[in-house]
Amino acid sequence: MPVYAFGNLTPRLADDVFIAPGAQVIGDVEIGPGSSIWFNCVVRGDVNTIRIGARTNIQDGTIVHVSRKTHGTTIGNDVLVGHMAIIHGCELQDGSFVGLGATVMDGCVIEQDAMLAAGALLTPGKRIPSGQLWAGRPAKYVRDLTPEEIERHRQGAAHYADLAQTYRTDLKLV
Secondary structure: OOEEOEOOEOOEEOOOOEEOOOOEEEEEEEEOOOOEEOOOOEEEEEEEEEEEOOOOEEOOOOEEEOEOOOEOEEEOOOOEEOOOOEEEOOEEOOOOEEOOOOEEOOOOEEOOOOEEOOOOEEOOOOEEOOOEEEEOOOOEEEEEOOHHHHHHHHHHHHHHHHHHHHHHHHOOOO
């Protein structure tokens, strides 16, 4: 498994975490039960902490990092992080969703059940309130999410948690 200590900082993973081939998990990182780190992701807790909750998925090509001494990264439970996102020194609360190719910068907070759209740039220190959709570069408020959209995000997190368990047993190098 591509999990590395950095000095005396060793990742701590729940027993059923899926780390895909090509992903790298380094340093002071904790990952909760049922979570998944997909192909070619980097989760680098070398100069600060990274905490990832339960049933959260970090999709292919995403970078999760921190800022030295100022901002660790905390990602809650049931969070969806789309392919090729950059998550840096921020907080993603339970049930939040970061779209494909989006960037979340230092000191940002995406509250519970909030969403940052694909390709968006959330500039330092911004906060997306619960239930809101923000989009653009820089990201701005677009509208409130519907209850149906929030439910789809929750189902998406559950889907990835199930898929990760299938990958843990069925992925084979040929």
